[in-house]
Amino acid sequence: MNLFGRNSFHRRTQPSAAPVATAAPAGTGTAVLPDPGLAGLTGEWLIDPAHSRIGFSVRHAMVTTVRGAFAEYESRLYFDGRDPVRSRADIVLYTASVDTGVEQRDAHVVGRQFLDAAAYPRMTFTSTSVDLAGTDVYRMTGDLTIKNTTRPVDLELTYIGHVTDAFGDERVGFDGTTTINRTDWGLTYDARLAQGGTMVSEKVRLQFDIAAIRVT
DSSP, X not given: OOOOOOOOOOOOOSOOOOOOOEEOOTTSOOSEEOOGGGXXXXXXXXXXXXXXXXXXXXXXXXXXXXXXXXXXXXXXXXEOSSOXXXXXXXXEEEGGGEEOSOHXXXXXXXXXXXXXXXXXXXXXXXXXXXEEOSSSEEEEEEEEEETTEEEEEEEEEEEEEEEEOTTSOEEEEEEEEEEEEGGGGTOOOOOBOTTSSBSEXXXXXXXXXXXXXXXX
C-alpha cells in the first residue's frame, strides 16, 4: 500500500458510465451483484487532495450549520470491483489541521473542549467490512478512533464513476457520509443556550468526497 500524497491533478475530462445492476441468481438472498464492468478497477488508489474533501458539518446555536474540513490526512484504499467485500480503507486525519474558515473557531475545535489536538494529534478510520447495498452504493463498516476512543460506524459510499483523464491517469469517485454523536467519543462540550438546547449539536455529520487515482 502507498501513502496517499498531495499532488494536484486536473479534473476528469469526460463523463463516466454508471454501473449496471446485475440480478442475483435465484436463492442467493442478495438483491444485487457487483457490476462486472467494475472488475477492471480492482487495485490500490491514491486520494487526490486537490479534488477531494474530508470534512464535517454540525448545527450551531440551533439555527445555523458550521462546516469544516481536515487539510492534512493520509490514506490507504483498496477497491475490489469483483468482490466488494474485499475492499478496504485506512484513513489518518491530523486533528490540528481543522479548517472552518474562522481562526478563532478553529482554535476552539482543536482545543481541549473538542479534539484536543495537542494530546491527540490523530483520529483514524479503519474499515472492518464492506457490503454492496445497491447498484452504486456500498456500506463500509469500520472503527473510528477519536481521543483514544474507538467505536464502530457505518459509512455509506456512493460510486460516482471512473474515467481516464488527459494525462492517462485512471480516476474514480466516491461520496460518503455518516452521522455520529460526538459525546460517544468524549467530545462533551455542553454550553447551553438561554432558550434551551445546546450551543453545538451533539450530532456531527462526517463527509468523504473522494477523487482517487490508480497507483497499482
